[in-house]
Amino acid sequence: MAKQLIIDLYGCNNIILNNEKKIKAIAKMMVTSIGAQILEEHLRKFNPIGITYFAVISTSHFSIHTWPEHNYAAIDLFSCNDFDEKAFAENLRNEFQAKAAKTKLIQRSITDNE
Amino acid sequence: MAKQLIIDLYGCNNIILNNEKKIKAIAKMMVTSIGAQILEEHLRKFNPIGITYFAVISTSHFSIHTWPEHNYAAIDLFSCNDFDEKAFAENLRNEFQAKAAKTKLIQRSITDNE
Secondary structure (H helix, E strand, O other): OEEEEEEEEEOOOHHHHOOHHHHHHHHHHHHHHOOOOEEEEEEEEOOOOOEEEEEEEOOEEEEEEEEHHHOEEEEEEEEOOOOOHHHHHHHHHHHOOOOEEEEEEEEEOOOOOO | OEEEEEEEEEOOOHHHHOOHHHHHHHHHHHHHHOOOOEEEEEEEEOOOOOEEEEEEEOOEEEEEEEEHHHOEEEEEEEEOOOOOHHHHHHHHHHHOOOOEEEEEEEEEOOOOOO
16 A cells, blocks of 8 residues: 655745755655655756656655745655655645645555455 | 546556556657646666656656556656546556556645635
């Protein structure tokens, strides 16, 4: 069984949302917090603003899309290992200084009969 | 409003699941089918088997994780543009020769009051 946490953050600090170094630092901290490692990471800046960040992690993937013009970030954590989704979402919310967060947790079975 | 389609494919052809060229070809075809373009793509092969594929696409992202030992693939399409999720899932199922598919469609609002 794998878990996918889908997080929408609203009212974020838009300077953070457009800062490559900060996005990478947040990703590293968040992935480390669940006991996983970043195996490779890729970041793309859009013109004029907005970032897509993606990390292959030891337990699957972590992605961040930002729309600074809407103070919005769309974040996914997909992990084969268990993690505390409430703590994870709350930490992310703090890091992006978000005013509101919506989360969805999805269970993904690796076998059809799980 | 953005849409995220989460697809779990079971009983896939495990030769396809572990074939880098085939995964990239499927990804290109699927992304093109929704009128989007791949801006950059990354593929990581795990030892001894398994692939993680990720593409930044013009409308957000497309990811494929494969577990050939379980004949399983976990696929996500996140797009700011609308697309036909049934056709998309059915085409993917055919490409991976999957015996079964589970899909979830998630609406992601870029603004808090959508």
